[in-house]
Amino acid sequence: MTPRERADRRRGLLLLAPTLAILGVVTVYPGAWVLWLSLQHRIPVFGVERFAGVSHYVFLAGDPRFWSAVWTTAVFTASSVALELVLGVLAALALAGQRRGRHLAFSLLLLAWAMPAVVTAKLFEWLYHPAAGLLNFLLGARLNWLGDPGLALPAVVLADVWRTLPFVAVLAYARLLAIPAELVEAAQVDGAGRAATFRHVTLPLLRRILAIAALFRTLDALRAFDIMFVLTGGGPAGTTETLTVYAYRGLFQMLQLGFGSAVGVVVFALVMTVAWAYVRLLSAEESRA
C-alpha cells in the first residue's frame, strides 16, 4: 500500500465516522437492545425488571390475539401490494402517453404519496363517515365502513393503496419511457394487438422494476402503522389490528416493554426474512438470465 493510499483510507474512515457514530446510536444499538429487551419482564410503572428468557415468545405461540394480528398483517400486505402493483402499472401506462399537462398529472398523482399518512387517515375517516361521508353518498348506501368488522380491513387497505400507488406508478413510468418505441411498433407491425403487445413486450420489460417496487412496498406494508392506528386503532373487534399495532399496544398501553418488544422483534424478523428472500430470488433470476 502506498502512503497515498494509506492516507486516502484514513481520510475515508474519517469522513464516514460521523455517520457511523450516529447510526451506531440510533439504529445498531436499539436493533441489538430490542432483542435483549424482548427477553425481559419489564414494566417501568411498577419498577418490574427481571429476566424472562423466551417466555414472551412461548406466550405468543399460543396467543390467539397474536395469530389474529399475523393473519391481519398478511392479508393487509398481500392485498394492498397486489392492488398497488396493478393500479400503479395502469396509472403509468396512462401517463406514458401523456403529451400535455404532464406536470399537472404528476402533481395530482404524487400529492397522495407525499402527504403524511396521518393526513390520509383523516381524509379517509371523513370519506367513510356513515351519515355525511362522500363514499356512502356516491354509492347511495349507508355502510358503516370503519365500524363493521367485515368492512374495516378493506377500508384500511383502500386508504393505503390510495397513498402508495403513486410510488409504483412513478417507477413503472420511468421504465416505460426507457422502452424503445421501435420495439412496440415492431410488435404491432407483426400484427400483435394492444393487449398482446402489452403482455409479450411491455410487461416482460417491466418485470424487474415491478419486482423492486414489490419489495419496497412489501417491506413498508409489513411495517405499516400510522394508517390503521389513526384510522381504526386496530378495531372494530381487532379486525384491523396488525402486528405493529399489537406491539404498540403492548409497549405503550399495557406498558409491558419486554412483551411489546418481543412482538416488535417478530416484525423485525419478518421484514428481514422477506428482504433476504426477495434479494435471493432476484439474484437467482439474474444469474439465469
Next chain:
Amino acid sequence: MRRAGLARDALVLVALTAYAAPFFWQLLTSIKPEADLLRLPPLLPARLTLAHYRAVLEQSLMPQALGNSLGVAAATTLLALGAGLPAAYAIARLPVPGRRALLLALVASTAFPQIATVSPLYLLLRALRLRDTWTALVLAHASFALPLTVWLLAGFIHEIPRALEESAAVDGASRAQALRSVLLPLLAPGLASAGLLAFLSSWNEFLFAYTFTASEASRTVPVALALFPGVFEVPWGDIAAASMLASLPPLLIVVALQRALVRGLLAGAVKE
C-alpha cells in the same frame, strides 16, 4: 389524430383529478360552514368560510406543531446532508475497507421497522433526558433519513466521472478546491433530491414523534392531527383545515420541486 390525442390527455387528467378527490373533498370541507358539514346533498355549499382555519390557527396547538415540524424536519435534513455527504463521498471515491458490507448495512438499516427500535430508543432518550425535545426527534429521524441520504448521494457521486476532479487537480487545484468547484456544483441536483426526501420523511413521520413527545414543546403536525381534540363531537371542519395545513409543505414540494422529488424517488429504487 391530434384531436384524439388531446381528448386522451384530457381524459387522463380527469381520471387523476377523480383519484385526488379525497384531497379536494377535504379542501372543500375545510371551507364549508359548520351547519353544512353533516348534510349531504348538496355537494357544494351555498357559501364558503374561513372560520375553520381561524379556529385552528387561533385556538388549537397546530401553530406550535407546524413550528416544531418545520424545525425538526429542517434540522433532520441538515444533519442527514451534513453527515451523509462526506460519508457518501468516502463510499463512492475512497478505498474504504469493507465497502460492500457497509453498503449492505446501509440498505438493511433503511428496512429496520420502527416498531422494533421504538422501545430501546424510548429508554435511551428517557435516560438522556431528551424526551419531549426537538433533539430527540432529530436523532430518531436520522435513523431513516441518514442511511437514505448516504445511499442516494453515493449513487449520484458515482455517476459523476472521476476524471473531472482529477483534471482539476492536474491544473493545480488542491483536492478540497477540486471538490468545491467541480464536484459540488454537479452534485447540486442530487443534494436537492436527497434533501427533499429527508425533509418529507421527517415531516410525515408519526410513530417516533407520537412516542417521544409529550407536549406542545415538541409535538409535530402528524401527532397534533392524530390527537386533534373534540369537546362534544368531532370537529370535522377544523380537522379538515388542520389536514390542509399539514399537507402544505408536501403540496409545495410536489408542485414546485417535482423534478427533484421524482429524481430522488427513482434513484433510491433503480440503483439496487
